[in-house]
Amino acid sequence: MKKLETIQQYLTDHQTDAAFVTTPDNIFYLSGFSSDPHERLLGVMIFKDAEPFIVCPLMEVPDVKAAGWKFETVGYEDTDDAWEFVKTATDRKLSDLKSLAIEKSHLTVERLEKIEELFSNAGISRLDEQLNAMRNIKDENELTLLREAAALADYAIEVACENIAEGVSELELQTAIELALKKRGVQKMSFDTTVLSGTKTASPHGTPGDRKIQKGDFVLMDLGVVHKGYCSDITRTVSFGDPSAEQLSIYEAVRFANQAAIDLVKPGVRASELDYAAREVITKAGYGEYFTHRLGHGLGISVHEFPSIHGANDFQLEEGMVFTIEPGIYNSEITGVRIEDDVVVTKDGVEVMTKFPKELKIIK
Amino acid sequence: MKKLETIQQYLTDHQTDAAFVTTPDNIFYLSGFSSDPHERLLGVMIFKDAEPFIVCPLMEVPDVKAAGWKFETVGYEDTDDAWEFVKTATDRKLSDLKSLAIEKSHLTVERLEKIEELFSNAGISRLDEQLNAMRNIKDENELTLLREAAALADYAIEVACENIAEGVSELELQTAIELALKKRGVQKMSFDTTVLSGTKTASPHGTPGDRKIQKGDFVLMDLGVVHKGYCSDITRTVSFGDPSAEQLSIYEAVRFANQAAIDLVKPGVRASELDYAAREVITKAGYGEYFTHRLGHGLGISVHEFPSIHGANDFQLEEGMVFTIEPGIYNSEITGVRIEDDVVVTKDGVEVMTKFPKELKIIK
Numbered sequence: 001m002k003k004l005e006t007i008q009q010y011l012t013d014h015q016t017d018a019a020f021v022t023t024p025d026n027i028f029y030l031s032g033f034s035s036d037p038h039e040r041l042l043g044v045m046i047f048k049d050a051e052p053f054i055v056c057p058l059m060e061v062p063d064v065k066a067a068g069w070k071f072e073t074v075g076y077e078d079t080d081d082a083w084e085f086v087k088t089a090t091d092r093k094l095s096d097l098k099s100l101a102i103e104k105s106h107l108t109v110e111r112l113e114k115i116e117e118l119f120s121n122a123g124i125s126r127l128d129e130q131l132n133a134m135r136n137i138k139d140e141n142e143l144t145l146l147r148e149a150a151a152l153a154d155y156a157i158e159v160a161c162e163n164i165a166e167g168v169s170e171l172e173l174q175t176a177i178e179l180a181l182k183k184r185g186v187q188k189m190s191f192d193t194t195v196l197s198g199t200k201t202a203s204p205h206g207t208p209g210d211r212k213i214q215k216g217d218f219v220l221m222d223l224g225v226v227h228k229g230y231c232s233d234i235t236r237t238v239s240f241g242d243p244s245a246e247q248l249s250i251y252e253a254v255r256f257a258n259q260a261a262i263d264l265v266k267p268g269v270r271a272s273e274l275d276y277a278a279r280e281v282i283t284k285a286g287y288g289e290y291f292t293h294r295l296g297h298g299l300g301i302s303v304h305e306f307p308s309i310h311g312a313n314d315f316q317l318e319e320g321m322v323f324t325i326e327p328g329i330y331n332s333e334i335t336g337v338r339i340e341d342d343v344v345v346t347k348d349g350v351e352v353m354t355k356f357p358k359e360l361k362i363i364k
Numbered sequence: 365m366k367k368l369e370t371i372q373q374y375l376t377d378h379q380t381d382a383a384f385v386t387t388p389d390n391i392f393y394l395s396g397f398s399s400d401p402h403e404r405l406l407g408v409m410i411f412k413d414a415e416p417f418i419v420c421p422l423m424e425v426p427d428v429k430a431a432g433w434k435f436e437t438v439g440y441e442d443t444d445d446a447w448e449f450v451k452t453a454t455d456r457k458l459s460d461l462k463s464l465a466i467e468k469s470h471l472t473v474e475r476l477e478k479i480e481e482l483f484s485n486a487g488i489s490r491l492d493e494q495l496n497a498m499r500n501i502k503d504e505n506e507l508t509l510l511r512e513a514a515a516l517a518d519y520a521i522e523v524a525c526e527n528i529a530e531g532v533s534e535l536e537l538q539t540a541i542e543l544a545l546k547k548r549g550v551q552k553m554s555f556d557t558t559v560l561s562g563t564k565t566a567s568p569h570g571t572p573g574d575r576k577i578q579k580g581d582f583v584l585m586d587l588g589v590v591h592k593g594y595c596s597d598i599t600r601t602v603s604f605g606d607p608s609a610e611q612l613s614i615y616e617a618v619r620f621a622n623q624a625a626i627d628l629v630k631p632g633v634r635a636s637e638l639d640y641a642a643r644e645v646i647t648k649a650g651y652g653e654y655f656t657h658r659l660g661h662g663l664g665i666s667v668h669e670f671p672s673i674h675g676a677n678d679f680q681l682e683e684g685m686v687f688t689i690e691p692g693i694y695n696s697e698i699t700g701v702r703i704e705d706d707v708v709v710t711k712d713g714v715e716v717m718t719k720f721p722k723e724l725k726i727i728k
Contacts, residue, residue: 038668079676102473104472104473104474104477105472105473105474106472107472107473108468108469108471108472108473109466109468109469109471109472109473109476109488110468110469110492112473112476113468124473128474171543171546171547172543174546175542175543175546178539179535179536179539182535182538182539182572183535183574187571188556192552207551208546210547304402312443
């Protein structure tokens with residue numbers, strides 16, 4: 001529970017009595033317990049000078065323990081006032097709460113009013129930036145799960161390539177991919193699996209439909225899984241039949257852009273430099289106007305989290321940051337191509353977690 | 365835009381200058397525009413004495429107009445401060461905002477602080493209950509969409525029955541159902557499609573797996589679609605091969621419980637009476653301890669919304685309320701059975717929107 005100790009240290013440094021965390025992703029991060037409580041109250045109360053507790057619906061108490069939570073778990077029933085339980089459990093640890101840190105970008109006004117009513121002496125401060133900073137740097141255990149999630153994404157692309165054939169529709173291919181993953185125990189995709197073919201590949205947010213794959217198409221697959229709470233996100237674009245010279249030229253520009261950005265990754269480099277390097281390759285190839293989005297996004301418990309990799313983001317990379325590198329060219333007359341990898345910044349460089357080859361795959 | 369006028373009337377009655385709505389479901393309800401803005405600001409500002417505006421990311425402005433929004437749309441870019449745009453657009457309508465209603469159960473503390481900074485003279489009040497009350501009663505247009513969503517759920521059950529065969533796994537059946545719906549243009553299920561077989565049917569929240577369907581199994585399907593923004597939710601349980609006497613007895617108890625509750629539905633009846641009627645049938649049949657959840661939940665833009673139908677809920681039914689009726693018996697030694705319909709309270713009774721037959725279907 002090193003993460004909880006880090007929060008306690010933060011509370012000590014900022015002379016704050018306690019922190020109340022209610023974002024499900026952050027609760028999972030701190031406790032290992034994953035749940036979507038919908039309207040019900042779920043929270044972790046962390047004290048500067050006492051052991052923490054989790055408050056949750058009574059029926060979830062066994063799951064909290066099964067998730068490895070070693071401290072107090074306060075369960076309430078639907079007919080109880082959950083906040084009274086928070087108050088009582090807090091009072092047992094600390095008779096007069098004078099300062100409380102919360103997630104202001106998540107906690108609702110209604111809940112703040114409840115907290116202010118129960119703990120009327122407590123000054124309220126933000127915990128958001130501290131949690132974001134912690135989640136921004138992955139530890140070894142998190143990296144292991146992210147690698148496993150990436151391997152499942154690689155497998156999904158393999159399955160897709162095996163199922164591409166004349167007359168197979170985008171929806172059928174999407175279904176074949178997801179079924180194969182379910183059979184490997186994947187219970188949740190990190191977002192709706194994208195399969196696009198022909199010039200539909202030129203729509204960065206297109207949705208799969210009845211269009212049937214035909215010779216001469218590029219086929220773009222963008223997908224990821226949630227594995228033990230951690231997400232992957234991969235894109236590959238393959239050719240069904242021999243590509244035209246223009247298709248090939250677009251593909252190679254994206255591939256070199258992806259590689260140019262990857263080659264730069266190491267601690268100390270600025271995020272904007274990666275975006276610039278990829279964009280420069282594509283611009284020099286004559287496709288600059290068709291690369292219409294940022295280079296990448298952070299990846300972890302959420303499929304979009306810190307850090308964001310774009311041209312206006314000047315922070316320096318640090319060891320343990322995980323993000324996507326996904327340049328694309330979207331020319332609706334010819335084709336769209338995107339190639340996306342999940343990478344982690346290592347001590348002196350980069351590890352690419354998604355391993356599916358990036359040389360243009362031609363499916364006959 | 366009758367709904368906007370209802371909000372304006374509410375503002376007049378409560379002497380409130382304006383309301384700012386930021387919940388995506390409520391924005392869709394009021395404007396017809398559906399979007400998940402993630403971290404970005406999306407809101408509808410409604411004035412007591414002026415025309416409303418929507419604030420949204422610039423790239424979504426055309427979609428807002430395409431959704432039928434006839435008033436001002438304020439678009440901002442990622443590099444802008446969206447709140448400055450809210451302030452400027454508001455000042456154009458009303459130079460000194462003195463009172464503002466917000467959704468306290470949704471708006472974050474961070475956003476409230478921003479509002480208090482920009483509109484420092486404004487008293488803040490709740491709009492939540494007013495919006496819930498409005499959404500609780502569906503109009504004719506909403507009922508049409510809910511009927512269409514229910515028809516697609518019926519179709520899904522048909523597809524499921526056609527695909528049940530010896531050795532087909534739960535996951536394969538789930539996949540066949542979802543593929544058939546996708547081919548009918550369904551882009552989103554209202555929740556993960558449940559397919560359970562054998563004694564797995566006795567788990568109210570079980571997840572489909574590799575288990576293969578075999579003769580003598582009951583197969584339970586629980587699913588729904590999102591259709592033009594509105595949800596359906598159906599459960600049917602069928603028999604693969606001839607049922608045992610005990611399976612049949614459990615099935616009939618659930619079927620009669622479902623019908624007993626439906627037969628009671630009309631304006632003026634209390635929600636708790638429905639729950640009681642269904643529970644009484646099941647208890648008299650000797651299975652009372654195995655009916656472990658509430659009778660049903662409201663249905664509309666969300667798959668779980670008001671009204672909740674359980675024994676402690678004493679409100680009276682009103683014309684236009686839409687909810688599920690879904691009694692179940694979960695006996696892990698024999699089988700689980702649940703039968704779920706979507707119903708709407710009519711002027712003098714009930715309309716059952718899900719039409720798939722409820723006599724036990726035996727698949728040979």
